[in-house]
Amino acid sequence: MVKNKPAYYKGIVIGGSAGSFSLVTKILSRIKPDFKYPIIICLHRLKHIRSGLLEGLNLKSNLSVVEPYDKLRLEGGKVYLAPSNYHLFIEFDSTVSLSTEEVLNHSRPSIDHTFFSAATSFREKMVGILLTGANKDGARGIKDVHNKNGFTIVQDPKTCDVDMMTKSALQLFNPDKVLSPEEIIDFLNSL
Template structure:
């Protein structure tokens, strides 16, 4: 089943660190797809988040550089204070354009660019968060026939972000963090 998909992209904000940490600590170490993370971060704090996620993850987590190619089995974390885009050649690009939805990195930018590159070969996941960033990106993934998962608002620390996505689009699934983990591990088997 995993051969149908080429990448997983995950967006999250307030409360998402613990969910992302749980997902990456429970995901199978041989997970075959690249995982692209766009999490709202403090823009003037350059370290700590990457190291904290790496301590819990079964997969290597790195911050990509501009023009880095996307490699299966790696986790890529959008760097602090940069928008992260996926280019048409399958590489990353970083930008310091104005914040979108008060955020840089913008979840919408990352999810939307991934949708246009991967189309129906993408799994998009939107987690807990406190604003509308990510809702349009999830709609773009759905419009390109990707598989979309929105965290069940009842399981969120802050349910604004998932609820905004649910107003804008109908996801393939609404899942708890444990159900997301189970789904991703089924892809790897």
């Protein structure tokens, strides 16, 4: 099935585990400064390290990165990082809802939760990207993005440090694209 490119995107959602931090940093340092859409990032955090991730990303990023407060409205050209110990959900009106409900796939934030809620709220007006990771979290979520006609990209397992996350996803469905990190950056800059 060839998906029609929508006139605009309500959001780009990126998921990955703690190991994808350097890749996310690379993407944000190479993304064009006038990128138009909101980027929502859900990364697994190491339990005892509660801070530093945001500062690290902001140091290199071309776009400003925030850990959103509950009910914050998403804006184009900004990056929203799921805060430690909260699940991040996207509401129908493009605001963020946070939740401390039970861990999903041993994770809070859980990538599945963010993907599920974004898929429900954004439908075809989103891009979902799943990066390297050592956990199955994210696989079912990005499949749901696909089922609701969002555009899906899975990082090529050959380019992943740990490929469990991406391989789990590829077992579940065929994403629109399987890309290397360089290709993901080019893709985002072409939107």
